[in-house]
Amino acid sequence: MAADPRKAGPAAPRARAARRAAWARASRPWLLLAPALAVLAVLLFWPLVRVLLLSFQDYGLRQINTGESNYTGLDNYREILGDSFLWTTVLPNTVGFAATCVTLTVVVGTLVALLLQRLGRAWRAICSTAIMMAWAMPAVTGTYVWIWVFDPLNGVVSGGLDGLGLIEPRETNWFTDRWSFYAIATLNVVHHGFPFVAITVYAALLTIPRELPEAATVDGANAWQRFWHLTVPTIRPVFMVVTILSIIWDFKVFAQIYLMPGGAGANPDVLNLGVWSYIESFSRNQYGLGSAIAVLLTLLLLAITVVYVRALSKESDEGDAP
Template sequence: MTALASAKADTSGTRNRKPTTAGTSRRRALGKRGLEPWLYLAPAFIVLIALLGYPIFQLINVSLYDYRQAQVSGKAPLQFTGLENYQKLFADPEFWSVLGNTVLFAGACVVLTLLVGTSLAVLATRLRPWVRTALFVVSLGAWATPAVTGSAVWLFLFDPTLGLVNKALVSVGLTQFSGYSWTYDKWSAFGLVASEVVWCSFPFVLVTVYAGIQAISTEVIEAARLDGASMPRIARSIMLPMLRPIVMVVTIQSIIWNFKIFSQIYIITNGGGIAGQNLVLNVYGYQQAFAASLYGLGSALGVIMTALLMIITLVYLRILKRTGEVL
């Protein structure tokens, strides 16, 4: 009886150990599967850390010092000032004025770029093939034009005396534009720069949104037409909801690009306009870092710009996630 009981005990113990061993193996397999995607992403993470992490670390590091031309040349030692550069910026009314200019200017450029690009993308779906091809060729030509070249062309077109735009306006009876300077007034200068920015930015939205429209099933559109829906209603109620992930991408890209514009503002307004009325954060940071040799203050501006862009992007993604969009 004792031997039989011990045999049963051994058998039951073995049976109890089998599920434990199987569960451990399963957990190990799941752990390996969970680790596998990160192993594939590891090279990309390493590249990102090397290309982005170290420069951002250096930018933050410089912003914590009184870093001027004397420190660059080695004639004076570095002096750690902590958050003093940030305190100077937040206490400076000009910084808040420039920040307001940047937000308004970037917001207007983003809205106009999305409107123009999306409208042309919808229009392209209804054009003949050769007309659509011509539209894409012309648009991609504007997109491929360097910012410096485009700004120089814009300056020539809107020149007060030789510009074709002023001559065309005068020829139709608008004599007040004879010798009119588009860069003298603050808002007309911003409008001039915004028009050039939209001109060279909308092709990205056009091509991306058009590709998304082409991916929409034609059966869905035809069913809506059979139900009597007009094209604007189809675009608003069917196409736009299906294009939200693509619109999200182009919106974030446009916010980042337009928020950190430098070349167009600097060239068209000649460094920020009269008395700095057309300054944006990027141009203001350039003036502080290189014109005034206040590298620590310029670095602090760079850190603030990076933080603002990250906050805007995260808030936008958070809103989309709450609405149930797939990111």
């Protein structure tokens, strides 16, 4: 039986009006964000596109002077990926250094946050001020401080060990060996990064009701069990945020490596992807090759971040499942 057109007629305009209203509600946030997104597109998106385009070119001083483009396809990527220096030195330096820094930063920051939770108001204020000073210190200044601390001739560490008769300062240079170089760089990065984790985790700890750890204590849970089975699941999103941010920051560390003796290219054994990209671009004027290295660093960072976020999301979903 055919529908009555007199009944179907008014429903169509109402449906169209409902769709327009729904579209307006959905688009309103994007319209409000449009100015900020436009600024980000100019400041961030276009430079990324430019770096990607340069990575497919043989781009040097001649191309800068003439403005010409010399596309060579994937030649830069083939050269980089076929270079044993990437696989034996640069990539292990980048990944190993970042993984160590992220782990130590989160662990030290969490321990400091737990300490702040137990301190009284006065000592908490003093300790918070002290660690915030470490966070406020510029990376360049902090790097030169650590260089002075480990200076082979006049540094605090060399002088102290020399006084104990353990080393000969004139024969010991902490910056020439790959392992000691990155040990100093790790101390620098962790010292500069743990205050952010400490303050963030401490703020998250304040959101946990006091009744929960008290009840766990009554049930016989020790400090480690309360932390692992109660604190960590409760503030897991905070740990995810600080870990992701630490991954992003530590994978693209530049100043802390470049400014240390030998880190600007004099000692190739200590180069990471960020410094290698800079040296290829601005020291050797191979801007296409340097851009390709920067693209590989970005892809590596995105891959690690995505894998970590998916793993945590999957773990969170399994924990919420009945």
